[in-house]
Amino acid sequence: MGPRTRRFIAAIGAVGFLAFYVWAVIAIGDRLPDSVWLDMVFYGVAGIAWGIPLLTLLSWAEGPKK
DSSP states (O other), rough: HHHHHHHHHHHHHHHHHHHHHHHHHHHHHHHHHHOOHHHHHHHHHHHHTHHHHHHHHHHHTTOOOO
16 A cells, blocks of 8 residues: 555544544533533543544554664
């Protein structure tokens, strides 16, 4: 598979993943008890956690190391 194809697939996958991730975070955040501190911790962790799966996807898109 060529590098352009890998990057295209990764771009489509990233957009799809982020759309699902945002929906899931909002759905879970609506069910949390009303607490400012809990909201800050939850959304803080959720705001950082999306990068972990995307990092692996983007490293795959760049292809094998030479």
